[in-house]
Amino acid sequence: DAKTTQPTSMDCAEGRAANLPCNHSTISGNEYVYWYRQIHSQGPQYIIHGLKNNETNEMASLIITEDRKSSTLILPHATLRDTAVYYCIVRVAGGGSQGNLIFGKGTKLSVKP
Amino acid sequence: DAGVIQSPRHEVTEMGQEVTLRCKPISGHDYLFWYRQTMMRGLELLIYFNNNVPIDDSGMPEDRFSAKMPNASFSTLKIQPSEPRDSAVYFCASSQGVFTGELFFGEGSRLTVL
Numbered sequence: 001d002a003k004t005t006q007p008t009s010m011d012c013a014e015g016r017a018a019n020l021p022c023n024h025s026t027i028s029g030n031e032y033v034y035w036y037r038q039i040h041s042q043g044p045q046y047i048i049h050g051l052k053n054n055e056t057n058e059m060a061s062l063i064i065t066e067d068r069k070s071s072t073l074i075l076p077h078a079t080l081r082d083t084a085v086y087y088c089i090v091r092v093a094g095g096g097s098q099g100n101l102i103f104g105k106g107t108k109l110s111v112k113p
Numbered sequence: 114d115a116g117v118i119q120s121p122r123h124e125v126t127e128m129g130q131e132v133t134l135r136c137k138p139i140s141g142h143d144y145l146f147w148y149r150q151t152m153m154r155g156l157e158l159l160i161y162f163n164n165n166v167p168i169d170d171s172g173m174p175e176d177r178f179s180a181k182m183p184n185a186s187f188s189t190l191k192i193q194p195s196e197p198r199d200s201a202v203y204f205c206a207s208s209q210g211v212f213t214g215e216l217f218f219g220e221g222s223r224l225t226v227l
Contacts, residue, residue: 036216041221042220042221043117043204043206043218043219043220043221044156044204044206044216044218045218046215046216046217087156100158100161100169101146101158101216102158103155103156103157104155105155106155
């Protein structure tokens with residue numbers, strides 16, 4: 001079972017920041033938070049991951065709360081092409097099947113003109 | 114790099130027929146994953162390989178499903194005999210070290226079993 005809780009859907013205006021929340025209250029100390037997205041009819045695409053520090057790359061920023069029980073993915077200037085299902089995943093960085101990516105239902109983000 | 118390449122992109126077959134899905138991972142990647150996606154169950158991990166060796170096949174639904182990786186550049190997922198409930202999109206993904214963060218997914222193979 002997925003260890004995360006995400007809203008089913010969200011809307012965002014084009015050009016505005018999209019803030020996608022994720023609850024992972026049972027996260028363990030050795031588990032990372034990963035974000036992937038899946039644009040319609042395509043394979044999932046990696047966005048970003050982090051352990052406890054905030055992370056930023058060319059696609060997005062990841063803000064993890066100090067207690068690590070929740071996080072927020074931020075797309076700073078959403079475009080229509082960012083319309084997709086966004087998956088928040090917690091995953092062990094180590095050996096064995098615990099490191100497998102387990103996808104939940106994700107959040108369907110709709111960016112509107 | 115061409116990315117993960119899957120074939121066929123679409124397959125329509127009749128119940129009872131054998132189906133073979135193919136995957137070419139990104140060169141240099143030592144992990145390969147097969148996922149299945151349906152509306153009801155979402156994305157499910159079926160099996161993954163490390164250095165061509167199956168590591169965890171606990172997600173394979175039943176004995177009708179089998180996967181092989183004869184070399185570092187090729188993997189197959191076979192369903193024999195196929196059933197309508199196998200209809201789904203099957204994704205292959207690869208990574209350089211499974212725990213480095215990023216899995217690269219192919220475009221998927223959409224299977225319809227009539």
